[in-house]
Amino acid sequence: MGEHEDREAQRRKRMRSIAIALALGAMVLLFYIATLVRLGGNVLNRPM
Amino acid sequence: MTDTIAPYVRDGLTEVEGGSVGDFVALMKPRVMSLVIFTALVGIVVAPGPLHPALAAIALLAIAVGAGASGALNMWYDADIDARMQRTASRPIPKGRVTPEEAFSFGMVLSVGSVLTLGVLVNWVAGALLALTIAFYVVVYTMWLKRRTPQNIVIGGAAGAFPPMIGWAAVTGGVSLESIVMFAIIFMWTPPHFWALALFRSGDYARAGVPMLPVVAGERETRRQIVIYSALLVPLAVVPAVIGLGGITYGIASTVLGAMFLALALRLWRAEGEAEQIRVAKRLFAFSILYLFGLFAVLLVERVAAGLTG
Structure with a gap:
């Protein structure tokens, strides 16, 4: 594998890693939002 | 194979x-x-x-x-x-x-x-x-x-x-019944849609050894089956208007689009010569996508409009 192909392969790998990170981040946000929506006003309704 | x-x-x-x-x-x-x-x-x-x-x-x-x-x-x-x-x-x-x-x-x-x-x-x-x-x-x-x-x-x-x-x-x-009807419409739509594609791609399927209908039963039988499934699909697609899932607009749209679908299927059945059959098959394939999209789009628009006015 030449140097150019090597760089290209590395670039693709990096882009894939970034895409996975973004997808995981979005997933966390999704579950957070869904939890708030499902609990609704009950978020504040807890014993102090 | x-x-x-x-x-x-x-x-x-x-x-x-x-x-x-x-x-x-x-x-x-x-x-x-x-x-x-x-x-x-x-x-x-x-x-x-x-x-x-x-x-x-x-x-x-x-x-x-x-x-x-x-x-x-x-x-x-x-x-x-x-x-x-x-x-x-x-x-x-x-x-x-x-x-x-x-x-x-x-x-x-x-x-x-x-x-x-x-x-x-x-x-x-x-x-x-x-x-x-x-x-x-x-x-x-x-x-x-x-x-x-x-x-x-x-x-x-x-x-x-x-x-x-x-x-x-x-x-x-x-x-429920409504969701089963929506399921049934797409279910009935799929065979004529894919067989229209298979008619002008049968060489591809034959090469790959996939037993699509035109490869196994011939293009004449495929065109016949397309007409049968289209004749079942078209009245079925009007059912949402009958059970209240769609309104009068849907009733009209599904009837008009259905008549066009059936007309194309019959044209394909009667088409003479390979070139003409492929041409009509391509048209039916393209129209079938528009047809399904149109049916569901009207259901969507009707419901959104009802939500805005009511």
Whole structure:
């Protein structure tokens, strides 16, 4: 594998890693939002 | 035909350097996904009852990802025949940009992720239906029927018919007559749609050893079957107006679009000469997409308009 192909392969790998990170981040946000929506006003309704 | 059933061997691949993000997006069959998203959206909108917009968006996303996952698993299993067909030869696996193992892992992770997300965050009836859809497409259609019988797309079509039912279940938590009717419309639509495609791609399917109807039973029988299924589809597509799922606009639209569909199917039946048959088959294929999109679009617009005025 030449140097150019090597760089290209590395670039693709990096882009894939970034895409996975973004997808995981979005997933966390999704579950957070869904939890708030499902609990609704009950978020504040807890014993102090 | 037995050689086509052999599992895909990696020796045939060109050098793999790892696919780009775009290759993995391509594995999800974005064009198929768009029709899935649209019909699922209609299922969500026309279903009675409240669903928070954020949860509706999550349901839609999960259904879309589930559809993409089944696309990836389909490409994993079918890489050998994809490589032999002009239409699919440039897909990421036959091109050697993604390994079958990568596609399999990608598809499995997305399948499990989308079903769990839909089940946990929305409801488990919708989650179970999504799991059933993925299993049906990958196991029943891709692995079992596609290479064995010309009825492959008739039965396998059920997988493409589930999305509005999943959308409906996301809102109501159940299955009812309305969602079964939406399912039935797409189910009946699939054979004439795919057989029209198969008529002008039969060389491709024959090369790959896929027993599509024109390859096995000939183009004349295929055109006859297209007319039969179209004649069943067209009245069925009017049923939503009868059971109150659609209104008067839907009733008119489904009748007019149905008449056009049937007219094209009959024209294909009567078409003389190969060139003319291919020309009409292409028109029917293109119109069938417009037809299904039109039916669901009218259902959607009617319901949104009713929401705005009422």
